[in-house]
Amino acid sequence: MKVAVVGATGLVGGVMLKVLEERGFPVRELLPVASARSVGSTVHFRGKDVPVIGMEEAVAARPDIALFSAGGGTSLEWAPRFAEAGCTVIDNSSAWRMDPNVPLVVPEINADALAGHQRIVANPNCSTIQLVMALAPLHRAYGVQRVVVSTYQAVSGTGMKAVQQLEDERQGVQGDKAYPHPIDRNVIPACDAFSEDGYTKEELKLANETRKILDPVIRVTATAVRVPVTGGHSEAVNVEFDKEYDLAEVRSLLAEAPGVELVDDPAGNSYPMPILAHDRDAVLVGRLRRDLTQERTLNLWIVADNLRKGAATNAVQIAEVLVERGLVG
Numbered sequence: 030m031k032v033a034v035v036g037a038t039g040l041v042g043g044v045m046l047k048v049l050e051e052r053g054f055p056v057r058e059l060l061p062v063a064s065a066r067s068v069g070s071t072v073h074f075r076g077k078d079v080p081v082i083g084m085e086e087a088v089a090a091r092p093d094i095a096l097f098s099a100g101g102g103t104s105l106e107w108a109p110r111f112a113e114a115g116c117t118v119i120d121n122s123s124a125w126r127m128d129p130n131v132p133l134v135v136p137e138i139n140a141d142a143l144a145g146h147q148r149i150v151a152n153p154n155c156s157t158i159q160l161v162m163a164l165a166p167l168h169r170a171y172g173v174q175r176v177v178v179s180t181y182q183a184v185s186g187t188g189m190k191a192v193q194q195l196e197d198e199r200q201g202v203q204g205d206k207a208y209p210h211p212i213d214r215n216v217i218p219a220c221d222a223f224s225e226d227g228y229t230k231e232e233l234k235l236a237n238e239t240r241k242i243l244d245p246v247i248r249v250t251a252t253a254v255r256v257p258v259t260g261g262h263s264e265a266v267n268v269e270f271d272k273e274y275d276l277a278e279v280r281s282l283l284a285e286a287p288g289v290e291l292v293d294d295p296a297g298n299s300y301p302m303p304i305l306a307h308d309r310d311a312v313l314v315g316r317l318r319r320d321l322t323q324e325r326t327l328n329l330w331i332v333a334d335n336l337r338k339g340a341a342t343n344a345v346q347i348a349e350v351l352v353e354r355g356l357v358g
């Protein structure tokens with residue numbers, strides 16, 4: 030495969046290169062792509078320095094697959110141009126996710142949605158991926174009715190500039206700001222822009238994407254919060270089911286779910302945390318407990334590495350399914 034990584038000099042792009050290499054994805058030729066200011070620099074792939082190219086050059090090279098992580102504007106403009114050139118785009122931005130003609134895929138859950146794709150496939154939002162990974166096996170068993178989720182999101186989800194802001198603040202250095210407030214020693218209850226109804230776009234993405242991936246009948250309400258953690262998103266989740274559940278069965282359903290790892294031994298101080306998820310693909314689930322105020326309702330805590338399963342790994346897994354099922358080309 031000739032594989033383009035658009036946004037190869039960014040945080041997610043860098044992890045995409047690493048994951049492609051680690052998983053032995055069949056890359057015959059790698060095309061690292063970024064903005065004009067990075068053309069001429071190099072990225073490291075399989076022990077070699079590979080030169081970064083611009084968008085026009087990348088389209089002209091007609092890649093088989095392009096993994097995009099260069100922001101929504103870039104995706105809106107360029108994904109159709111890559112698709113017209115015969116390339117299948119796996120887009121990590123929010124630009125195409127809710128388009129009815131674009132599959133929104135977490136391979137462990139709805140890989141079949143890839144059949145009949147029209148050369149643009151969307152990778153869900155990082156917070157959505159870890160949420161649906163834990164909800165999917167429970168939805169099959171008990172029917173999820175309503176979800177209340179609060180997120181504790183790492184700065185790496187915003188990009189390199191935000192990681193730098195946190196580092197600068199910790200070291201007392203003045204620098205560029207990704208957020209309108211300090212993030213060190215603070216939490217910011219605003220991820221992405223606000224919409225007119227008072228919710229942020231991140232909160233709406235969690236609701237709409239969960240419904241598209243799992244089931245449109247599910248009601249989701251969210252509060253998304255940025256915390257001074259470099260990597261790894263956490264979520265406190267309250268789930269109301271159609272049917273009564275058995276807590277022991279919930280444990281085994283989650284323990285057996287592919288890509289999910291149960292970390293739930295409170296007496297031994299064992300529960301999911303960003304430092305446990307770091308550099309791993311597993312979605313960690315713990316703090317399982319009955320909601321004592323309401324029947325058929327469960328509380329849980331979910332943590333994952335937002336740059337890996339929340340972005341790069343999920344995108345590469347989609348590419349793997351496309352190749353395995355002969356859906357590229």
Ligand code: A2P
Binds near residue numbers: 037067084
């Ligand atoms: P560049 O490094 O040249 O700015 P992050 O979110 O971690 O900051 O990364 C964003 C990625 O998207 C970078 O690789 C960045 O390239 C790339 N990018 C941003 N704007 C564009 C654009 N207009 N065209 C192509 N790539 C872009």
